[in-house]
Every structure is written in structure tokens, then in C-alpha cells.
Amino acid sequence: MSEPIRVVVTGAAGQIAYSLLYMIAKGDVFGPNQPLILHLLDIPLMMGVLEGVVMELADCAIPLLRGVVPTDDPAVAFKDVSAAFLVGSMPRKQGMERKDLLSANVRIFKVQGEALDKHAKKDVRVLVVGNPANTNALICSKYAPSIPSENFTAMTRLDQNRAQAQIAARLGLPVGNVSNVIIWGNHSSTQYPDASHAVVQTDGKQLKASDAIKDDNWLRSVFVETVQKRGATVIAARQMSSAMSAAKAAADHMRDWFNGTAPGQFVSMGVVSDGSYGTPKDVVFSFPVSIKNGKWEIVQGLTIDDFSRKMLDATGKELEEEKTDAVGIIGA
Ligand SMILES: NC(=O)C1=CN([C@@H]2O[C@H](COP(=O)(O)OP(=O)(O)OC[C@H]3O[C@@H](n4cnc5c(N)ncnc54)[C@H](O)[C@@H]3O)[C@@H](O)[C@H]2O)C=CC1
Numbered sequence: 001m002s003e004p005i006r007v008v009v010t011g012a013a014g015q016i017a018y019s020l021l022y023m024i025a026k027g028d029v030f031g032p033n034q035p036l037i038l039h040l041l042d043i044p045l046m047m048g049v050l051e052g053v054v055m056e057l058a059d060c061a062i063p064l065l066r067g068v069v070p071t072d073d074p075a076v077a078f079k080d081v082s083a084a085f086l087v088g089s090m091p092r093k094q095g096m097e098r099k100d101l102l103s104a105n106v107r108i109f110k111v112q113g114e115a116l117d118k119h120a121k122k123d124v125r126v127l128v129v130g131n132p133a134n135t136n137a138l139i140c141s142k143y144a145p146s147i148p149s150e151n152f153t154a155m156t157r158l159d160q161n162r163a164q165a166q167i168a169a170r171l172g173l174p175v176g177n178v179s180n181v182i183i184w185g186n187h188s189s190t191q192y193p194d195a196s197h198a199v200v201q202t203d204g205k206q207l208k209a210s211d212a213i214k215d216d217n218w219l220r221s222v223f224v225e226t227v228q229k230r231g232a233t234v235i236a237a238r239q240m241s242s243a244m245s246a247a248k249a250a251a252d253h254m255r256d257w258f259n260g261t262a263p264g265q266f267v268s269m270g271v272v273s274d275g276s277y278g279t280p281k282d283v284v285f286s287f288p289v290s291i292k293n294g295k296w297e298i299v300q301g302l303t304i305d306d307f308s309r310k311m312l313d314a315t316g317k318e319l320e321e322e323k324t325d326a327v328g329i330i331g332a
């Protein structure tokens with residue numbers, strides 16, 4: 001067994017963390033041979049609740065979990081961490097867009113960027129879950145200049161998982177038979193769930209998802225809108241935002257980042273854009289990536305048709321606007 005690594009989860013007393021902590025502690029993310037010490041950050045008001053979470057983690061009796069550090073101090077929370085799940089922030093309520101959370105949440109990511117810069121390992125891998133995730137990740141990275149910007153990512157894996165599930169349901173296939181669905185752009189209702197490069201395994205053969213579905217109209221309308229609006233649909237049903245599925249997606253994202261993707265397979269992550277596919281530079285844009293040796297690379301050379309071009313442009317424009325708003329809020 002290797003030495004324990006330190007992993008921080010912020011918003012540790014909240015709903016997503018309640019599912020996520022167990023997954024991390026039992027080895028779903030860093031593997032069955034990687035012991036870890038969990039750092040749990042929340043706000044002072046939540047320290048009583050967090051104490052209960054710490055008790056439950058102890059009562060899970062998980063051999064890989066070698067220590068738990070509950071705290072309301074970012075300096076303690078980010079000390080020497082190798083991986084950071086930045087969940088802590090306010091979730092939206094019914095009727096809000098995720099960008100309405102910018103004024104409440106973006107300052108959190110400035111403070112946490114500064115704390116990561118001072119206290120975390122320089123190769124820390126950061127996943128921002130708290131909404132609006134893409135722009136929060138960008139701000140976090142800006143305030144952590146000593147950590148490479150490619151170490152900051154935003155979560156669009158939940159959208160990817162939702163998209164795979166929709167295609168699997170449409171074809172009556174297990175979800176594991178669907179791969180390479182792409183989420184482009186923002187984790188918002190402008191995101192572009194794109195099945196045009198997706199593949200499915202059916203009757204022992206690999207097919208393009210669009211050839212199996214044979215309904216391009218559905219793929220460009222109902223499918224896109226269902227995935228774009230799924231977060232709001234869950235809120236309307238649960239009166240709370242998605243949590244179990246968000247935790248699973250966060251675990252999937254970080255596991256693939258640490259372990260890599262299979263040859264030919266790609267996954268979607270919000271990463272600082274280099275302008276690939278004509279997208280705006282220096283916003284956190286979700287792209288298809290492949291991952292090897294802990295490094296992601298944007299998958300290049302995919303065909304972008306006129307429909308896709310419009311969708312990429314719309315979500316890119318929203319990200320540029322959010323960036324301007326965020327800079328305004330932080331500067332104010
Ligand atoms: N990117 C994605 O796909 C998804 C993002 N989300 C977002 O994740 C965030 C968390 O959602 P939930 O866990 O359901 O919310 P929650 O309200 O149950 O928990 C949030 C926790 O964060 C804590 N918190 C607030 N400010 C903090 C700070 N400065 N430092 C540390 N902790 C802080 C709160 O005290 C609370 O315990 C929300 O912004 C939500 O919109 C949720 C689902 C999917």
C-alpha cells in the first residue's frame with residue numbers, strides 16, 4: 001500500500017458531500033490500494049452537522065480511510081492536498097438559472113483559489129462542482145497562479161452521464177454500452193449535448209449512436225433539451241438540487257483524471273479553453289478530453305457541422321458574459 005494522500009471536500013456538511021465522501025473513502029476514486037486522509041471544509045455555522053458526518057465516516061469502518069480533518073479554516077483544509085473537490089456553495093432554487101448564483105458563490109472561489117495557492121501541493125487536481133461551476137473554476141485558477149491552470153476543471157460529467165443515460169434508454173441498452181457523448185461549453189442551459197460522435201455497442205457490434213437511433217430530429221431537439229434542463233427538472237421534482245447523481249459524477253470525473261481513459265474513449269470536462277474548435281480562449285469550456293498519465297488533452301479533429309457551430313458559439317458567448325460579470329463582482 002502507498003502512503004495516504006490528502007483529499008479535500010468543501011461543502012462537506014451538504015447534500016452532495018453526504019454521498020461523495022463515502023465513495024471517495026471506500027476507494028471508488030483513487031483505487032483500492034490508495035489510503036487517504038479526508039479534509040472536510042464547511043462554514044462555522046455547519047460545524048455541528050459536520051461533526052455528525054465525521055462520526056458516520058468513523059462508523060463506516062473503512063480500512064482505506066486513515067484520518068479525517070474537519071475544519072472551517074481554508075488554510076487547514078487545503079494543506080498539502082493532492083485532490084480538491086470544491087462543492088461548497090449555494091445551490092439554485094426553482095426558477096433560477098445557475099448564473100444567478102454568481103454573486104453569491106464566486107467570492108468563495110477567489111478565497112479558495114488563494115488558499116490552494118498557499119497551502120496545497122503544486123500538482124493538486126481541482127474539480128469545481130459548485131455553480132456556476134465553469135466560471136467559478138476560472139476564478140479559482142486565476143487566484144492560484146502558482147498552480148498550473150490545467151489543474152483546474154469544472155464538472156460537466158453529470159451532464160455527460162445524463163446524456164449517455166438518455167441514449168441508452170432510447171435504444172433499450174445498458175448505459176455502459178454508450179460512449180463518447182460530448183458535453184460542450186457551460187454547465188448551464190446553453191450547454192450542447194452532442195451525440196454526433198457517440199458510439200453504442202449493440203448485438204455485439206459497434207455502431208454510431210445516430211445510426212442506431214435513426215432520428216436526427218430527436219437528437220437535435222428532445223435529447224438536447226432534456227439534458228440541458230435535467231438539473232431544473234430534478235429540482236422541480238425533489239425541491240432540492242441533484243445530489244446523489246452529482247456525487248457519482250464528481251467521483252467519475254476525478255477517477256478518470258487520476259486513472260486515465262481507455263484508448264479511443266473520451267469524457268467531458270470543463271477546462272481552460274485554448275481556443276480549440278473556435279471557442280473563446282480563457283474561459284472554462286467543456287470539451288471532450290482523453291486522459292493519460294494524469295494529463296488531459298482536448299480531443300482534436302472532430303467534425304463540427306453548422307448546427308454544432310451555432311450551439312458552440314451560443315454557449316461560448318454565455319461563458320464570456322459570465323466571466324465579465326464575475327470579474328465585475330470580484331472587483332466590486
Ligand atoms: N456541476 C454540477 O454538475 C453540479 C453542481 N451542483 C452545485 O453544487 C453546489 C453544492 O450543492 P449541494 O451539496 O446540494 O448544496 P448544499 O446546500 O446541500 O451544501 C452546500 C454546503 O456548502 C457549504 N458552504 C457554503 N459556503 C461555503 C464555503 N465558503 N466554504 C465551504 N463550504 C461552504 C454550506 O454550508 C453547505 O454545507 C451547489 O452550488 C450546486 O448548485 C450541484 C449538482 C450538480
Ligand SMILES: O=C(O)CCC(=O)C(=O)O
Nearest residue numbers: 092098131231232241242
Ligand atoms: O441545476 C442546478 O442548479 C442543480 C444542480 C446542477 O447543477 C444539476 O443538477 O445539473
